C-alpha cells in the first residue's frame with residue numbers, strides 16, 4: 025500500500041471519547057493513506073467520525089478525554105507517539121488544516137496580517153520584511169483583491185468567501201505537504217463554494233500537496249477528488265477511485281448514499297431511495313456485526329457477516345463485509 | 360476610534376446636566392440653609408430673613424439652579440457648615456489622596472485577578488482552580504471592616520510592616536523625597552485591602568471567559584498553525600477573554616473610589632470617603648452634596664473610560 029509517494033498512512037486507528045469512565049470509539053479500525061499530489065475525499069453522514077479522524081491526524085484531540093490507538097505515520101514517523109512540542113513543529117508546517125466555519129476560525133480581535141504571519145513566525149526564520157512579502161504573496165495566491173488593504177482588516181470586515189480564502193492562506197503559508205480540509209465550503213453559498221473548490225484544486229496542482237477533503241456533498245467529491253473513502257458509523261465501508269465509486273458502487277451504504285441525491289443518474293425516472301433512520305449516537309452504536317444492518321432491514325440475516333472486514337475486490341477498490349453481494353433497494357429485486 | 364471618543368464625549372454633556380439637576384433638587388430639599396451653622400444663634404429672626412433674601416434663598420428655583428451651576432463652574436461649591444472653610448479647599452487635597460488610593464487598589468486588583476482568572480480558566484477543575492473559587496467566595500463575602508481589621512492586626516501590629524493610620528507622616532518635612540515615599544508606603548496596606556475586595560468579580564468573569572474561549576474555533580485554528588500553548592493562552596485567548604473586563608475597567612475604578620469609603624475610615628486615611636462619612640454624621644450638607652456630585656461625575660467619566668478602552672481592544676466596536 026505504502027509507496028514512495030505516501031505522505032500519510034493511517035493504520036487501524038481507533039479514536040475513543042470518554043464518557044464517565046468508558047471510552048466509546050468514534051473512529052474504529054480506520055486504515056487509509058494519502059499520497060503526494062492526490063485529493064482524497066472522505067464522505068459520510070453527519071456524526072460518522074470524519075472530523076474526529078481529521079482532528080486525530082493533526083493531533084488536536086484533548087488527551088484527557090480521548091483515547092487514540094493505532095498508527096498515524098507521516099514520512100514513517102508515528103504521530104500518535106509525538107509530544108506536544110514536536111507536534112507543534114509539524115502543525116502548520118507539514119500538516120495544516122482548513123476548518124468549516126470561516127468566521128469562527130479566525131480570531132476576531134487580530135488583523136488578517138497577524139493571523140497569517142503567525143504561521144510563518146513559528147516555522148520560518150524570515151525577517152519582518154520577508155514575512156510581509158510572503159503574506160502579500162499568499163493573499164494574492166488565494167485571490168484576495170486589494171491585499172494591502174485586507175491585511176490591516178479584521179475578520180468581521182470580510183465576507184464569508186473572503187474569510188475562507190484567508191483561512192486557506194493561513195493553511196498554505198508554509199507550503200505544507202499535507203492539507204486537511206474539513207468541510208471547507210459547507211458554510212458558504214453555492215457560487216462561492218465553487219470558487220473555493222476551484223481555488224483548492226489550483227493550489228493542489230501548484231504545490232503538489234496531498235489534500236484530505238472531508239465533505240458530505242457528493243457533488244463536491246465528483247468534481248474534486250481522485251479517491252474516495254466512505255465512512256459509516258466510525259468505519260470505512262468502501263474505498264475506491266472516484267470514477268469507480270460513482271459508476272460501480274458496491275457497499276449498501278454507498279449505494280444508498282448515491283441513490284439519495286437527485287442528480288443526472290436519476291434522470292430516467294428511477295426512484296430515489298432515502299436512507300431510513302439515523303446514525304446511532306456513540307454510546308448506542310452496535311459494536312458487533314454489520315453497523316449498517318439496522319438501516320436495511322429488508323435484507324435477510326444471512327447476508328451479514330459476523331465481523332465484516334474490508335476486502336479488496338479490485339485493485340484500489342475495497343468494500344467492507346459481504347452484504348453488498350445481497351443488497352437491493354427496498355421494493356426492488358436483486359439484479 | 361476618534362469618532363467614538365468624540366461621540367462619547369458629546370453624550371456625556373446631557374448626562375452631567377441631568378446629574379447636576381438631580382443633585383440640586385436633592386440639595387434643595389435638604390434641611391438647613393446657607394446660614395445654618397455660620398450664624399450666631401442669638402441673631403434675631405427678622406435679621407436672618409433679610410440675610411436669606413439677600414442671598415437669593417427665595418428666588419425661583421431655576422434662578423437658584425443657574426446661580427448654583429455658575430458658581431460650581433467657577434469652582435465655588437459653598438462653604439462647609441461644620442468646618443467653616445470653602446468646600447473646594449476641604450475636598451481638594453483629599454480627592455488627590457483618594458485617587459491615589461483608587462489607583463493603587465486597582466493595580467492590586469488586576470495584579471491578583473488577571474493571573475488568577477487566566478490560570479483557573481486554563482486549568483479549570485484543577486486544585487488551583489478550586490483554590491481560586493474558594494478565594495473568590497471568601498473575598499466576596501468578607502465584610503470590608505473584617506478584612507481591614509485583620510490586615511491591620513497582622514501587618515500593622517504583629518509584623519509591624521506598615522503604619523496603620525493616616526495618609527501622610529506628621530513628622531517628615533513636606534515636599535521631600537522621604538515624604539513622598541512615606542505617602543506611597545502608607546497607600547500599600549489600605550490599597551491592598553481594597554484591591555483584594557475588588558478581585559472576585561474580575562477573576563470570576565475572566566475565568567468563565569477563558570473556559571468559553573478555549574473551545575472556540577479560532578483557538579483550534581491557532582493550534583493547527585503550531586502556535587505553542589502558552590502563546591495560545593496569553594495572546595489568542597487572553598485578548599478575547601479580556602473584552603468584558605475591559606468594558607468594566609472604568610466602573611471598577613469609580614467603584615473602588617466609592618467602595619474605599621469604609622477603607623479610608625478604618626485606616627484613618629485622609630480621603631474623600633472619610634470626609635463623606637464625617638460630613639454626613641455632622642450634617643454638613645454642602646459638603647455631602649458636592650461629594651455626591653463629584654462621585655456622580657466620576658462614574659460618568661468611568662463609563663467613558665470603559666467605552667474608550669473597549670473600542671481600543673475590540674475592533675468590531677470601532678467600525679460602527
Ligand SMILES: Nc1ncnc2c1ncn2[C@@H]1O[C@H](COP(=O)(O)OP(=O)(O)OP(=O)(O)O)[C@@H](O)[C@H]1O
Pocket residue numbers: 041042050068069070071072073074075076077240305306
Ligand atoms: N469531543 C467529543 N467528545 C465526545 N464525543 C464527540 C466529540 N467529538 C465528536 N464526538 C462524537 O463523535 C461522533 C463523530 O463526530 P464527528 O464530529 O467526527 O462527525 P463528523 O462526521 O465530522 O460529522 P459532521 O458532518 O456533522 O461534521 C459523533 O457521534 C459525535 O457526537
Ligand SMILES: [Mg+2]
Pocket residue numbers: 074075076206
Ligand atoms: Mg465534522
